[in-house]
Amino acid sequence: MSFNSSTSDHDALPVVIIGAGLAGLTVALELASTRRVIVLAKRQLGEAATAWAQGGIVGVLGRDDSIESHVRDTQEAGAGLVDEHTARFIAERSAEAIEWLVERGVPFSPDPDGPLGLHLTREGGHAVRRIAHAADATGYAIHQALLAEVARHPNIELRERWMAIDVITPRHLHSDAAPRCHGVYVLDLDHQRVETIATSAVVLASGGVGKVYRYTSNPDTATGDGIAMAWRAGCRVGNMEFIQFHPTCLYHPQDRSFLITEALRGEGGHLKLPDGTRFMPAHDPRGELAPRDIVARAIDFEMKKHGLDHVWLDATHLGEAFLKEHFPTIHARCLALGIDIARQPIPVVPAAHYTCGGVVTDLLGRTDLPGLYAVGETTYTGLHGANRLASNSLLECVVLGKTCAETIVAAPRADQPLLPAWDESQVHNADEQVVIAHNWDELRLLMWNYVGIVRTTKRLERALHRIQLLRDEIDDYYANFRVDRDLLELRNLVDCAELIVRSALMRQESRGLHYSRDFPDPLPVSFPTVLVRPARSRRGAGLAGLGMGLASPSAPVSRPPSSTGLCG
Numbered sequence: 001m002s003f004n005s006s007t008s009d010h011d012a013l014p015v016v017i018i019g020a021g022l023a024g025l026t027v028a029l030e031l032a033s034t035r036r037v038i039v040l041a042k043r044q045l046g047e048a049a050t051a052w053a054q055g056g057i058v059g060v061l062g063r064d065d066s067i068e069s070h071v072r073d074t075q076e077a078g079a080g081l082v083d084e085h086t087a088r089f090i091a092e093r094s095a096e097a098i099e100w101l102v103e104r105g106v107p108f109s110p111d112p113d114g115p116l117g118l119h120l121t122r123e124g125g126h127a128v129r130r131i132a133h134a135a136d137a138t139g140y141a142i143h144q145a146l147l148a149e150v151a152r153h154p155n156i157e158l159r160e161r162w163m164a165i166d167v168i169t170p171r172h173l174h175s176d177a178a179p180r181c182h183g184v185y186v187l188d189l190d191h192q193r194v195e196t197i198a199t200s201a202v203v204l205a206s207g208g209v210g211k212v213y214r215y216t217s218n219p220d221t222a223t224g225d226g227i228a229m230a231w232r233a234g235c236r237v238g239n240m241e242f243i244q245f246h247p248t249c250l251y252h253p254q255d256r257s258f259l260i261t262e263a264l265r266g267e268g269g270h271l272k273l274p275d276g277t278r279f280m281p282a283h284d285p286r287g288e289l290a291p292r293d294i295v296a297r298a299i300d301f302e303m304k305k306h307g308l309d310h311v312w313l314d315a316t317h318l319g320e321a322f323l324k325e326h327f328p329t330i331h332a333r334c335l336a337l338g339i340d341i342a343r344q345p346i347p348v349v350p351a352a353h354y355t356c357g358g359v360v361t362d363l364l365g366r367t368d369l370p371g372l373y374a375v376g377e378t379t380y381t382g383l384h385g386a387n388r389l390a391s392n393s394l395l396e397c398v399v400l401g402k403t404c405a406e407t408i409v410a411a412p413r414a415d416q417p418l419l420p421a422w423d424e425s426q427v428h429n430a431d432e433q434v435v436i437a438h439n440w441d442e443l444r445l446l447m448w449n450y451v452g453i454v455r456t457t458k459r460l461e462r463a464l465h466r467i468q469l470l471r472d473e474i475d476d477y478y479a480n481f482r483v484d485r486d487l488l489e490l491r492n493l494v495d496c497a498e499l500i501v502r503s504a505l506m507r508q509e510s511r512g513l514h515y516s517r518d519f520p521d522p523l524p525v526s527f528p529t530v531l532v533r534p535a536r537s538r539r540g541a542g543l544a545g546l547g548m549g550l551a552s553p554s555a556p557v558s559r560p561p562s563s564t565g566l567c568g
Contacts, residue, residue, distance in 0.1 A: 013200040013416060014038045014157075015408060016184050018164045018226060021048035022139075022394055023376025024205030025146040026401030027365075027408075029104075032155040034409055035200070040162045040186060042206075042485070045147055047219050049207045049377065050394070053139025054261035054329065055123055056131035057394040059098040060091055061115035065128050067091045074392060077125040077291045078385020079512035080526055081239070086382040089363055090392075090399045097398040098132050105145045108132050123266045123390035125291040131391045136261050136327040142394065161189040163485055164225060167202055167233050167372055168419055175417075179234060181371035183419050189485055194422035201408045203365070204230060204374040205401075208355030209243075209496040211489075214448035216352040217249050217259040223489040224496035226378035230359040231495055231533055235368045238380035238530045239357030240496070241503035242513040244388050245453050246353030247271075247295040250346065251310035252337050260313060260348055262390050264327060265289065269315040272345060273302060279311075293387045293513045296350040300453045303349075312345035350453060354393065356384040356513060357503070360530065365404025371414065375404050382528070386512020430481040439470055440490050447497055455504060457518045464501045470494055503529045 015031055017024045020041040028037045041048070060070050070091040075082045098116065102108065109132075111119035120129040134141035150156050165185040170177040183198040204226030210218030231237055248265070250258040265271070265288040270278050283298040284290035290298075299311050315323060320342035323331050327341075334341050358379045365373040376397045383396055430436075450463040471494050478491055509523040510516050 012036070013198055015201045015203065016040065016164075016186075016197055016199045017203040017205055018184070018229075019048065019205035019207060019376070019378070020045050020147075020158070021050035021205060021207060021376065021397070022142060022146065023378075023397035023401050024203065025143075025150055026398050027203050027205065027373075027375060027405045028150055028156050029146065029153070030402050030405030031408060032153045035155065037156045038197070039150065039156060039158050040164060041158065041160050042163045042189075042221050042225070043161065045158065045160055046143070047221055048143060049219055049222055050139045050397075051143040052217070052219055052259065053142075053394060054136045054259055055263045056121060056133030056138045056391050057098065057101070057142070057398075058091075058094055058130055058389075058391045059115075059118075059120070059132045059395075060094045060130060061098065061118070061132070062120060062128060062130060063115075065130050069127050070094070070130065073126055074383070074389045075385070077387050077389035079293075079387055079522070081385035081512065081528055083382025083385075086363060090383055090396055093399045094395055097395055097402075100398060100402070101142060101145070104149055106134065106142050107145070108134050108138075108141075121263050121266060122289075123262045124286075124289045124295065125389045131263070133263065135325075135329065136263065137329045139394070163187045163189060163488060164206075164229060165194065165422075165483060165488060167229055167369075168196070169233055169369065172420060173417060179369055180414065181233065181369050182417060185422050187483060187485070187488065192482070192484065194424070194483070196419050196421050198416055198419050199371070201411070202372050203404065203408075204359065204367075204372070204378045205376050206378055208358070208377040209493070209500075210352045210355070212444060212447050212493050212497050212500070213243075213352035213452070214444045215249065215256060215349065217246050217257055218352065219257070223492050224355075225489070225492045226374060227355075227358050227499070228492035228495035230367055230369070230372065230374060230378075231499065233369050233372065234533055235372070236360040236530055236532050237358060237499055238360045238528050239384075239386070239503065240355075240499040240531070241507050241529060242356035242384070242386050243352055243500065244292055244354035244356055244513050245296040245350040247292055247299050247350050248313055248346075248348040249351035249353075250334070250337075251349040252339075252347065254337055255333070257351075258333055259353075260330060260346055261327070262292070264313065264315055264330065265295075267315075267322075267326065268318055269313050271295070271299065271348075272312045272314050273306065274308070274312065291387055292353075292390065293515075296453055297515060299348075299350055310347040310349045313348045314345040315341055316343055316345065354384075354388050356380075356386070356388050357529075363400060363403060364407040365400055366407065373404050373408065375401050380528070386514065424482060427480055427482050430477070430484070430487070433486070435473070435477060436486045436490055439473060440486070440493070443467070443470055443490070443493060443497060447500070451497075451501055451504060453515065455514070455516050457505070457516065460501055460505050464498070464505070467494060467498050467501060471498070499531060503531060
């Protein structure tokens with residue numbers, strides 16, 4: 001067996017960050033003064049989900065606002081499953097997070113009379129205006145500013161078109177040593193070669209799993225890579241049944257992933273039926289400002305009731321000047337597609353948008369595996385509960401990205417063994433790529449039809465059965481052919497699909513984003529769903545022997561910053 005070169009100097013080894021969105025770039029910038037950092041972007045640097053975020057980032061800044069109010073709104077949106085300590089920890093650091101971004105040149109929309117000179121908007125579920133934004137392209141503005149700073153830093157290496165395959169643990173060394181992340185296998189997509197990287201730490205910041213569904217607002221990068229890798233490495237995952245469907249994705253044959261920000265409803269946009277009737281007041285007294293899960297279910301209900309392909313979001317009464325000033329991206333994009341939003345309503349449909357569950361971590365970014373960290377949408381920290389409050393996600397990326405970097409710097413040194421090179425001696429080039437394409441399409445359609453906004457036990461059981469058959473085909477393909485991006489993404493998606501379905505089957509109630517016709521009412525008391533993988537399992541063994549359950553209040557799901565031991 002061949003091995004890569006290594007070093008006994010732990011601090012000389014790089015920190016590898018998988019993902020180049022806000023979470024990953026925050027960690028990179030905070031680490032780079034003391035550590036060498038490698039940031040892996042699976043596609044082009046600008047294709048991270050961060051760049052697609054329109055609405056904004058929460059900042060508890062206004063005189064009419066408070067930490068308590070933000071925590072209360074987060075808990076209400078999260079339908080009883082938000083960890084209060086986590087919500088408070090992040091809310092208390094929101095102003096600092098905004099200032100950190102301003103210092104790095106993020107051009108937030110100004111308001112001379114606003115706190116910090118910023119204009120604050122309001123989104124569904126928020127009691128007051130507390131969303132700092134850059135018009136309607138906040139994520140893009142943040143991402144561009146941080147990418148520019150990262151590109152200038154001599155200690156940060158940016159690698160485009162490099163995809164992580166798996167983190168390296170003692171089982172790759174055929175060792176019975178204590179579980180630890182020693183490095184990562186990565187695929188150079190341009191040259192189709194696999195490199196072994198020994199690391200001082202690996203940070204999973206690869207985003208969510210929206211591409212497991214046929215319709216999603218997510219970019220093509222959102223294939224659950226970090227969640228699947230952590231799961232295969234033995235880490236717990238939590239609350240995977242809670243997939244947030246954004247209520248208003250543009251319905252147009254030329255663009256199925258363009259998001260119509262919630263801020264448009266926050267500023268007064270109305271959801272209507274084809275005859276012009278507003279329907280949200282009949283579903284919730286907050287109307288269009290109800291939390292996303294309620295709005296998405298209401299749209300789904302009205303579409304099925306009336307046999308519609310979409311509903312309408314009408315903002316014409318706001319006026320052309322207002323729309324061009326506050327929503328220039330939406331106005332321009334829709335106009336290019338033949339829709340003048342100042343004069344016509346926008347056709348919209350719900351689409352998979354945000355993964356509220358993920359890899360179980362504490363507030364320092366630590367997973368169950370020493371040396372492996374995770375930040376952002378890849379994680380379950382307890383902040384989002386059963387439904388994410390709008391614009392909390394970017395805030396979580398910055399706050400916990402900073403604490404994760406601090407933790408990596410302070411972590412004790414560990415011995416680094418020589419790592420085995422990637423072995424391709426028993427595989428050959430794929431003969432029929434159509435197998436991957438077919439399984440990819442079947443999985444996404446299956447999840448859309450059976451594991452969507454409204455669920456039933458029978459549909460979930462059928463989905464699980466078919467996912468297990470797909471897994472067998474994918475595992476066989478993985479074992480016999482050289483890896484490429486499509487195969488690796490499909491492998492990760494089928495892992496995440498099974499985690500979603502099994503979590504949904506465990507939750508015998510309706511709560512937040514999980515709605516079951518068989519269990520339409522919430523339970524009096526409810527807990528997070530935490531899935532535990534067996535300590536040892538063969539390559540491609542799926543979820544056989546899975547341990548799982550609803551965590552009790554004392555279960556170490558969300559841990560305070562002072563927590564120490566994590567189960568391995």
